[in-house]
Amino acid sequence: MAGKKASGSAVVRHELKENLQAGDTILEMKNIVKKFDGVTAVDGVSFSMKKGEIVAIIGPSGSGKSTLLRSINGLENITDGEIDLYGTTGMVFQHFNLFPHMTCLGNITYAPIKVNGVKKADIEKRAEELLELVGLVDKRDVYPGQISGGQKQRIAIARALAMDPDLMLFDEPTSALDPEITGTVLSVMQKLAEQDMSMIIVTHEMQFARNVADRVLFMNKGKIVEEGTPEEIFGNPKSERLRDFLKAVTSR
Amino acid sequence: MISDFISSFITEFTDLMDYVGILMPTLLAGAWVMVQLFCWTLLLSLPLGLPIALGSNVRFWPIRAFCRFYVFVFRGTPLLLQLYFFYFLLPIQFDIRLPALTTSIITFVLNYAAYFAEIYRGGINGIDRGQYEAAKALGLSKMQTMVGIVLPQTMKIILPPVSNEAIVLVKDTALASAIGLGELMKASKGAVNRDVDPTAYFVVAVIYLMFTFILTLASNRLEKRFKRYDERAVS
């Protein structure tokens, strides 16, 4: 089933709910361009991924990683190109963006109730499973202002998962956290990986990318400069730019 | 000697209390008018400010221009001038004759809605962009985002300036005496002029203070309620 093509425009987004099998294409991006008056943040990026795949995007800051990720779920309107998305997305932000006026449970259940019309009792049961998954059952009735950054991010993951997304988008989920607590968030993401969740992860955690990603994209100046398995990208970088980047991040 | 002083003091004090007792019915009637003006103004201008605030931010420019012009005019001219304006405009231009209280309420509502709109707008603009993004990423509609995410958080931000305006409103009600509304100010002025005795002004000052004091207490309580989800832990 193909989505309608908007006439005269190269920008097409399909959000098709299908019963995808592992191995089916879940996302295809063709020649994505995003310009912010004057600045070209994404400059002709094409890539596709299969259901169950885990893609890590690395690259220096300002290279267009966030913009690319945000164009997938419509937070940015692309200037040109085509996005075929077969399913729904959930997103996890660098700064969590939890709703401070709701308890952790409220954060998780609000969208399913309002958007999907799920019954409160049903979603609360599901929310408790999700709290279990992220290891924060005891924070159920606590407000986000009363928990640590790492806990906030895990609640944010649970909140995104409550909408049963087909594809999870992570935009530097651990960058705002103290180094000693990033592990708690990464281990939740590790669990998702083991459950074959499709994920795109923008990250500076090279070790994590190496361990969980099926594929790594290296972006620079709005373009994908190099793409490959973690072994290829980290073990045998071809471009000078990637070698320099890896040297810079590992020496930090 | 001392007993003379005490007895004369007691006489003077009881005289004073008698006089205040005589004043009281007039002043309380004035206070009742003031309370009506105050309550109606708050009751109507608090909600009216919201569409004006939202309208000031919409993309459709005619609505945006109208709302901003409205705020510009009502905040940019004296309330007293607006009172005179409506007091004369309505009967002369439109042949609408209204009691002074109604005219005062209309003017105060239009004026305070402009102030509240600006407070709301500031509050709404103070909400982090990430909140809108999270809502959008979760599939919430614009309406759901506004009602469920943005406005509840705005409440906490706007509460202090809104209660401040409410206290200003208590004092602003005195302006309505200029168009003949028999509120506290007018009642006390009448008594002072008649008796050539400033006591009524003291009594009225105490009444105003009582109102602002009650409002301060109420707003402190409200603020405390909204504080419950304050950021306490560090990330």
Ligand SMILES: Nc1ncnc2c1ncn2[C@@H]1O[C@H](COP(=O)(O)OP(=O)(O)O)[C@@H](O)[C@H]1O
């Ligand atoms: N909303 C925006 N308005 C203008 N420029 C932007 C905006 N968002 C991103 N940019 C610019 O686009 C480029 C890519 O940004 P971004 O996608 O955030 O990079 P990264 O996530 O890789 O650090 C940068 O030059 C940035 O300044």
Ligand SMILES: [Mg+2]
């Ligand atoms: Mg970024």
